[in-house]
Amino acid sequence: MAKDYYSILGISKGATEQEIKKAYRKMALQYHPDKNKGNKESETRFKEINEAYEVLSDKQKRSNYDQFGAAEPGMGGSQGFSGGQGFQQGFGGQGFDFSSFSGSGGFADIFETFFGGGRPASSSGKKNGPRPGPDIEFQMQLSFEDAAFGVEKELMIAKAATCNNCSGTGAEPGSKTVTCPQCGGTGEVRSVRNTIFGQMATSRVCTECYGEGRVHEKKCSVCHGSTRVRKEEKIKVKIPAGVDNDSTVRLSGKGEAGQFGGPYGDLYVHIRVMPSKKFVRNNYDVHSEMHIHMLQAILGDTVEVETLKGPVGLKVPAGTQSGKVFILKEYGIQKLRGGKSGGGFGDHYVKIIVDIPSRLTRRERELYNDLATEAGLKEKGNDGFFGRFKG
Numbered sequence: 001m002a003k004d005y006y007s008i009l010g011i012s013k014g015a016t017e018q019e020i021k022k023a024y025r026k027m028a029l030q031y032h033p034d035k036n037k038g039n040k041e042s043e044t045r046f047k048e049i050n051e052a053y054e055v056l057s058d059k060q061k062r063s064n065y066d067q068f069g070a071a072e073p074g075m076g077g078s079q080g081f082s083g084g085q086g087f088q089q090g091f092g093g094q095g096f097d098f099s100s101f102s103g104s105g106g107f108a109d110i111f112e113t114f115f116g117g118g119r120p121a122s123s124s125g126k127k128n129g130p131r132p133g134p135d136i137e138f139q140m141q142l143s144f145e146d147a148a149f150g151v152e153k154e155l156m157i158a159k160a161a162t163c164n165n166c167s168g169t170g171a172e173p174g175s176k177t178v179t180c181p182q183c184g185g186t187g188e189v190r191s192v193r194n195t196i197f198g199q200m201a202t203s204r205v206c207t208e209c210y211g212e213g214r215v216h217e218k219k220c221s222v223c224h225g226s227t228r229v230r231k232e233e234k235i236k237v238k239i240p241a242g243v244d245n246d247s248t249v250r251l252s253g254k255g256e257a258g259q260f261g262g263p264y265g266d267l268y269v270h271i272r273v274m275p276s277k278k279f280v281r282n283n284y285d286v287h288s289e290m291h292i293h294m295l296q297a298i299l300g301d302t303v304e305v306e307t308l309k310g311p312v313g314l315k316v317p318a319g320t321q322s323g324k325v326f327i328l329k330e331y332g333i334q335k336l337r338g339g340k341s342g343g344g345f346g347d348h349y350v351k352i353i354v355d356i357p358s359r360l361t362r363r364e365r366e367l368y369n370d371l372a373t374e375a376g377l378k379e380k381g382n383d384g385f386f387g388r389f390k391g
C-alpha cells in the first residue's frame, strides 16, 4: 500500500521545501473540491495530495518516509491535520479521523488552514459548517420481559455539549476578533531546530487560531474557548417491544456536540437481554417446559401454562408422552414493526416433561401394584415387578 508521495505532487525526490510547497499549492488549487463539485476522483486526488504534503512538509515524517518508503500506520494521513484534535481527545471522544474528510467541508478546512484563508474567527460564517461531534456507544441490560414488552429507560450520560455561554463560538459574548498574536495572522507557525544535519525549518498550523489567523479577543469564560462543556444529560430511551439480544437502538443527535457549534453525534444503545428463568427465546418464539405428573399424562388433564400474556389453560390429552411439544399460537413475543403490517406475535412452544413419582405412600404402592398386575407386568401378591422370574 506504499504510495509515492513525490509523484503524487509531481516532484523529484530531492525537492526542496519551497518546491514541495509550490507543487502542493498548485495541485491543491487544481483539485480543490469547491472547483470539482461532486467529482469523486478529484476528491480522492485532493486527499492524496494533502496526505503527501502532510508527510513531505514535515522533516521528520519525510525522513521516515524516505527511509522506510511507506506511510506506516500512525504516520501520515491520519495525523496532524486537525487543529481541533486536542479538544476531541480531551473529551474522551474518538480521535481525529482522516476519513471524515470525505465531504468537501473538511477539504475546505485544510485548504484554508494552509493558506491562512479568510475564514472568520467565528465558524458560523463557514460554507459547510463544522463537523458533527462523536457518537456515543452505550451498553444497556434489559430483563427478558422488558425486551419482550418494550420499556422506557432513563440514562444519565456525561458528554460534551455545546457551550451555552458562547453558543459554540468560543468567544466571550460581545468580544471582538483580533489578529492572532501567536502567528501574526498567517495561520502558520514556523520553527527552526538545530539538528546534526544542520538547521531544519518546519511549519505547522497555528495552535492558537487553528490556521484562521484571527482569534477572539476574549475567550469564553465558561468553556475557555474550547466551544464545548462537559455535561450530564438525562436521556429517555424508548425500547420497542420485541427487541432481541445484540440489537442496537440509535438516537439521532444524542451524542456529543461538535466543536465550534457543530451538530451533535448520535447515541447508540446496544441491548443485552438477560436470560429468563422461565422462558427461552428463539427469534420471536418463546420456549418453556411444563412438568406434569405421570397420571396427568396417562389420563389427560388441562394444565396452567405460564406465558408472556399470562397463564393459559393447555389441554394435555390422555396418553401424552414425555417430550411432546404443544404450540400456543401467537403467545410469543411481539414482532418489531408489527401491528399495522400484521406483524403480530411469535408462538409459545410448551415441552411436556412427565414426572415419575419417586416416593409412594403405602396405599399408592398397593394401587400401582394392582395396576402392574392389570397390565400383566407382575403376578398378584408378588413384591418385585419382575417377581415372576424369581425362583
Ligand SMILES: [Zn+2]
Residues within 6 Å of the ligand: 180, 181, 182, 183, 184, 185, 186, 187, 188, 206, 207, 208, 209, 210, 211, 212, 213, 214
Ligand atoms: Zn494563529
Ligand SMILES: [Zn+2]
Residues within 6 Å of the ligand: 163, 164, 165, 166, 167, 168, 169, 170, 171, 220, 221, 222, 223, 224, 225, 226, 227, 228
Ligand atoms: Zn463557551
